[in-house]
Structure formats: structure tokens, C-alpha cells
Amino acid sequence: MTAHSPSRPPSRSSRNRRSGSRSRSSSSSSSRGSSPEESGVVDSGDSPGVQSGRGPGLWQKVKTRYPLVDFHALPEYLRDNEYILSHYRADWPLRETILSIFSIHNETLNIWTHLIGFFLFLGLTIYTVWQMPRVEYPTLTRISTFPMFTDLNKLHSEIMACFPPIPPFVPSLFGLQPSIPEVSMPSTNNPQCIVRTIRQDLGRLMAPLMRKPATRWPFFVFLGGAMFCLLTSSTCHLLCCHSSRLSYFLWRLDYAGIAAMIATSFFPPVYYTFLCHPKWRNFYLTGISMIGVLTVLVSLTPLLQKPKYRPLRALLFFGMGVSGVIPGVHKLFSHRHEPVTLTTTTYEVFMGMFYALGAIFYATRIPERWKPGRFDLAGHSHQIFHVLVVAGAYTHYRAALLYIEWRDTHGCD
Template sequence: MGKNRAKFEEVKSCGETNEDQKVLSSPKEGKGKRLWKKVKYQLVEYHSLPGYLKDNEYILGHYRSEWPLRQVLLSVFTIHNETLNVWTHLIGFFLFLSLTIYTAIKVPAVVDIPKLQNLPNVLRKADLQKLGRELATCLPSLRHMRDWHIMEILCKCLPERFSHINHTDVCVLPSMKEEVANLIAPLMVRPITRWPFFAFLGGAMFCLFSSSACHLLSCHSKRFSYIMLRLDYAGIAALISTSFYPPVYYSFMCYPLFCNLYIGFITLLGIGTILASLLPVFQNPEYRNFRALLFLAMGLSGVAPILHKLILFWNHPVALHTTGYEILMGSLYGLGALVYATRVPERWMPGKFDIAGHSHQLFHVLVVAGAYTHYQAGLVYLRWRDLQGC
């Protein structure tokens, strides 16, 4: 009986480390095993990390190191020095997912006059009395106006591209029947294309989700860390590149040469940045400033189309409005890159910002704020082009 038990213990201990055997060979095996697991998944200090996890020497503790995948996934709900890095961008991802759904449902027609869907048919019949009744259902103030008043107000309500202004600033409709109907119809059913705007929203979601996944999973193993960091860099490049699409497309949609030139350039620059990030040396801590400068250079390349837009539309209020948003967005991104590169504030007080307040968390918050600012600018572009066209 004793020999059999010894044999069983020998088989049971097969494949375990020496430390495991020391714990499990004690009389209280169950308690020792639980204690070992607790110690095994304990947070460690910076000097105990393997080389590939050493990135910021000013963050001194609360690291996860080479945990099993299950424990890594569960750590999203525990406190460590990556918790806020994960959640700042995970919350940002859900914010932009909600904005995407909202935009798809609520923003397809910026000029939303659902009660006038039959207006083209009314104009074709040139029935001004019926037109007056149709408008009165939407605009009660028109109920007591005469037909010529109605047509004058209708003309003023139409976008600039749907009317001709004479020298006396009196609005004159181009045609009472077919021409006006054909011009109004596209406004009702075919707004300006949205793909550049949704490309930006997709790039923002990809960046935020990949960043969150990187901070959560990189501590699992060296191979996981390599893959996740590449995904994170690709997400940053995608966000910067797609951020160009709405301002470039909607600013230069009437100038196809410049539109294609700017979009093609930033797309190639983004692809080149992603390819450069695949190099193993790219993730070394000594290249931290180089990474920040590379992504900052991508963002600064947007200065050229912004200046070009201001030259083309210098007397248009929308140009100044959207440029204000873009300057704010660039300032937020630039400040985030500066904080990331200089590792402020933890470099001033190492160990004091391990859990909350260190540079990477501030960088994440600034990125989400910058992306949301750009979303607001995109709405201005959409309304401008839907109302004015080329």
C-alpha cells in the first residue's frame, strides 16, 4: 500500500517545477496549492520583469508578468498599472461605436423635412395653392401668406445650389416645374456620400480597441507582446490616416485632383508607418521618442490640406469653423504625443503614479478627446456639403 502511494505521488509530481513540488509535498496539499496560485499571479516590480515587458522605468510596481491567458483576461476587472490604460480606450471604443450607430441612423439626411417628400410632384403640377398647404403643414407661419410670398420664402429656404440670385438680391426660381423638382429631389433622397466619415469612425474604433487589447494581453508572453504591439501601432496609423479622409474629401470633393492626391498621400504614409512598425527594433524602449515623432509627423502632414482649404474658402464661415475644430484636435493629439514621449508626470515622482495618473493614461484620454473633436468637425462638413454641394 505504501509503495503504491509513493508511486502515485511520483506520477502526480511529474512535469511540475521544483517550487510546485515543494508546496504540494507538504501535508496540507490543498491549502499549499491555493497559496502557490495566489503567489504565482501576484503583481511584481519593474526589476522582476523580463526584458520585453520593460518599457517605462518610472513605473516601479503593480506589473503582471507572463500570466496564463485566462488570468490575463480576468485581470481586466482587477487593479494593476494597466487597468486604466485598458479602460480609457475600451470606453472610448464603445463611445465611438455608439456614435457610429447614431450617425448611421440619425444623420443620413442633414436637411430633414419629411413632410415635404411630395414637394417635387407638387411643383410639377405648378399648383401653388397645394404647395402653400404643403408648406403650411411644416411651417405654420406660412398659412396666411399669398402665393408669391410662398415662392419667395421657398426660394430663400432652398440651399444656395438650388437657386439663382440676381443683382437686386431677389431670389428667382429657375423653373416652376421640372427644373426645381429635379434639383430638390437629390436633397431629399441622395445626400453627399458618407464613406469618408464612416472610414474615420472605423479607424477610431480599430485604434481604440486594438490599444485596449494590447494593454490587456501583452503581459501573457513575448510572442503575444510582439503581436499586440504591432496591432497597437497599426491602430494608431489607421486613426491618423482615416482622420484625414473627411476634411480632405469634403473640402476638395469639387477638385478631384487635389482630393485624390491628398487622400492617396496619407494612405501611403499610413501603410508605410504600419510596415515600419513591423520591424522588431521598433518596439525597443530607446525608440520611444522615434515612435512618437513618426506618428506626430503623420499628423503634421495635415497642415498642407488645411492651409489649401483656407485659401480656397477664405470667405466661407464653414472653413474657419472646421479649421478651429482641426486645430483643437491637432493640439490634443500633439499634447498627447508630448506627454507620451516625455513620460510626465511619473518621471518627476517615480512610483507615485503606478496605478493612476501616469503619462500613458493621460495620452489615452487626450486621444479620445481629439477623436471626438474630429467627429464634431465631421458633422459640420456633412451639413455644409449636403446643403451646398459643389
Template sequence: MSCFPSLPNKADFQRLQEEVKSALPSITSLSSISHWHLPEVLANCLPESLSHANRTEQCVLQKMKQDFASMIASYLQQPITRWPFFVFLGGAMFCLLASSTCHLLSCHSEILSYIMLRVDYAGIAVLITTSFYPPVYYSFMCNPFFRNMYLSVITLMGIATTLVSLLPVFQNPEFRTFRASLFFGMGVSGIAPILHKLILYKDEPAALYTTAYEVAMGVFYGLGALVYALRIPEKWKPGKFDIAGNSHQLFHVLVVIAAYTHYRAGLIYLQWRDAKGC
């Protein structure tokens, strides 16, 4: 204001400043707005009008109004909800805690070993289920129908798989294929929302980055399951990996890497939706 005393509509601008101060008490002074680079603005405004100061002042004022509006919009924009991301983190922690508790207590007695093994399987079902929440919720945040449909399907499948893992009646050998099919179906069902996301947002870099992370997550989970099922490497040298380096330990390492990969994808989802909303 002191540099350009003849700014047009100076009184209106001052009134706007006072209104913003009263509406947003944390903004105490317009001098705190550090992104108004007047030298750059003047460099763009002066060359064609060195002899016409009023045009230069109008140009500067227009730039200030635009930056001021952008600053207010950024200030008022609230970050999107975080609960789907926290649901995934809680599911991952529950799975790893259940597995650790199973390994710690399963040697206590036969009955406790049986119970803890069931809890361990339930933890795996919880991890798979909650892993769907960030990608599904944030990918279809602006499409409530598909968001609710995908979340409902995976939640129901997760509840069914958890019950099958915990209830004694389903532990009989004749239900082994049924139990394996439920876990396999939960994992494969993630392909549908990922492909749907790529169709809707094929031009969004965030959609491609998150898909790359999700593919890497699937590779780590699959590799861990393969190592565990084939008993690699102890089947090649029996007795050499009884203490360290056996398939079960490698399986857990790969699961942690996969969960961390999914965590990194979740951060990209949050940044994407915070910046663009719907």
C-alpha cells in the same frame, strides 16, 4: 384657392398641384406646407393697393410660387455621401480597440506582447490615415483632381506606415528613425490640404470653423505625444503614478479628446456640404 377665387392662372396652378402629387406621392396635400405665412405676405402686399384686389392676389400668388419652388428643391435635394465620415469613425474605433486589446493581452507572454505592440502601432497609423478622409473629401468635393491626389498620397503613406509597423524586419533598431519619420510625415502632411482649403474657401465660415477644430485636434495629439515622450508626471515623482495618472494614461485621454474634436469638425463638413453642395 377658396380665399382668392379670382387668382390668375388658377387652372394652371391646380394642374401643377396634381402633377406634384403624382410625382411625389408623400406630399398628400398642399395644406401640409406650413411655411407659407400669408399674414406676413399680405402685410407686404396690401398697403399700396388696398383698392386693387387683383394686385394683392397676384402678389400672394407670386410669393406662394416662390415658396413652393423652394420647398420642392429642398425636398428633392439628397444629402451628400457619408462614407468618408464613416471611414474616419471606423479608423478611430480600430485604433482604440487595438490599443485596448494590446493592454489587455500584452502581459500574457513575450511573443503575444510583441505581436500586440505591432498591432497597436498599426492602429495609430490607421487612425492618422482615416482622419484625412472627411476634411480632404468634403473640402475638395468639387475639385476631383485635388481630392483624389490628397487621398491617394495619404492612403499610400498610411499603407507604408502600417506595413512598417507590422513587418518584423523593420523592428530592428536601425529602422527606428525611419519608423518615426513615417509617422511624423503623415501628421505634417495634413498642413497642405488645410492651407489649400483656406485659400479656396476663405470666405466660408464652415472652412474657418473646421480649421479651428483641426488645429485643436493637432494640439491635443501633440500634447499627448509630448506627455508620453517626456514621461510626465511620473518622472517628477517616481512611484506616485504607477496605478493612475501616469503619462500613458494621459496620452490615451488626450487621443480620445483629439478624435472627438475631429468628429465635431466632421459634422460641420457634413452640414456645410448638405446645405451648399458644390
């Protein structure tokens, strides 16, 4: 008889090999059965496979865990432009959302067009502060109050005391040359007549230097409003994909920034145009400020974002526009003989054209509506709108400089 030994159960290692083989084959078949297009995930172009060296970087991990998606895979709160079909971020954690400022998606240029604009106006603000007149000319005011000196040596010392603060303007003193023949005339042999003649000529020569420069605070109000608008816009486009709650708040803040920029942009033209008419100046600035503050508060109030309050919001934005147009028309009539009026109005017309053209692109969603998906990353309407807003704000900055130069040189003469 042959003795049969009992069969032994398979070892643990062989069971593991067989189960591993089955799991690999099932995962392989499932990966072959679904594609990124079917799941709504956009391939970012970098394979998350095994890498040599130090392994995947931080952004590589972000792209692997939080891929870009198509429009049809978006949550409802992110569905805004149906003509942009791909490269969306959706419900990303805050840390990864912030890091996406350095990556490529359909909001990248929306972020950077206004972020660059913010730094542009920050630089212009610093430049303006640096270039502000810092030299006061208190000694020049003494020229117009000279007593009737009989001692010409004392008069000479008084005149020379004015020179140290104004070395760049010393060559202009040659303008006194036409007065020399008058001094040598017999009728002016009286020392008092000589002093009077020199005093009058010096006063006329130094009058522009004795005028204090116009105040700059309206100009800085405009720059602050522009920077606030550009920064809130960039922040909104960067973080709005984090959650519906944050997105809702950021879009309200974006509208508040727009209202602030519109209201503050009227400060330089109104203040400097009506500098010598304080009643009109205060009336216009008070009205603009009240409408601007009210519009910002309405934009930030959740209750007033309901559809039934849409006419109120539209009326406030319309009121801000009208509150700036009326002083402009007033300027054309009251200062029509000033050369600066035509120049600044030309700048303001170009500013309005930039803003109006940007609004047309924003409302019509051109060019992406003509070729959906073609302009997902670059060239769509909102990016063009951002560029035109920065161009309009810079044009207004140039106009404000002309207002300041005008008031620095002419004052309220």
C-alpha cells in the same frame, strides 16, 4: 533474574507526528526569513489562507498563483518605464491575463481609458447611422419641370401630390405669400404667367429639400480607424504581459492602429472640403491612403522593426502628418470666405493641441518621473496620453459633423 524484554520500535503514528512537527517548524522559519518585498512580489491585500464557505473565488486563486511583481523582478521585454515601480503582471497564462481586465494593476486604467473610448465611438457610429437622412423627395423634382398648364385644377393636384413625403415642411409653403399680389396683377391674367410664377417660387422654396445629402462613407472611414486604434491599444495593454512573442506582435499592431487612425482622420475634411473639386479631392485622398497603407505594413513587418529602419518608420509617420496639413492650408485659401472654414479649423487646432500635449506627456513621462512609485496605479503619463487621444479624436468627430452639415445644406453651389 529479571528478564528484560526487547525494546519495540516507535509506531508509525508517532513518527508521522514528529516529522509533521519538524516540517511545520521549518516552513514557519523559512516564511519568517523572507518577505514579499525581498522576493519582488507585491502583496495584493488579500490573504490566501483558509476561508470558510465556498472557498476562494477564481480571481482569488489567480492572485495567489500569479502575484503582482515589482519593476526589478520583470523580464526584459516588460521593462519600459522605470518610474513605475510596482503592480506589474509578468508571464501570466492567457486565461488569467484576460481575467485581469477586472482587477487592479498598473495597466488597468491604460486598458479602460481606450476601451471606454472604443465604446464611445461605437455608440457615435450607431447614432450617426440612425440619424442619417432616410427620406427621399423624388416628387419634388417635378416642380421644376412643370409644363405650361392651362388647367389650374390640374396644377393644384400636381402640387398636392408633393405634400405627403414632406409634412414637416408644409408650413414653409407660406413663403409663397409674397407672390400673391403678382398673380392678381393685370399683366398676369394669362394662366401661363400664373403657372410660371408659382413654379419659380416653389422651385426656390423647395431647392434645399431637393438636394441630396452628402455621402457619409468618409465619415465612417474615420470612425472605423478611430475604433480600430482604440481597440488595438486596449488589447495590447491587456495581453502584453503574457509572453515576449505576443507582446512583440501586439506592440506592432498598436503602431499600426495609430497609423490607421492618423490616415483615416484626414478623410472627412479632405473629402468634404474638396467635394466640388474632384481632382484635388482624389489627389489628396490617394496620397494619404498610400502613405497610410505603407505605414501600417511597415509597422507589421518584423524585419523592418530593427533599429536601422527607425528613420524609415519616423519618415512615414511624418509623411502622414504632412499629407494632412497641406490640404488644411489649401482649404484656408480656397474656402476662406466660408464661415465653416473658421469653425472647423478651430476644432482641428484643438485636436492638434490635444494630440501634441499627449505626446509631450508620453515622451517626458511626467508626472511619475518626479515621484517614482507615487503614480503606479493612477495618474501616470501613459494614462494621461490615452485620455488626451480620446479627447482629440472626439474633437475631430465634432469637426467632421460640421463638414457634413455644410455639404448637406450647400452642396456644390
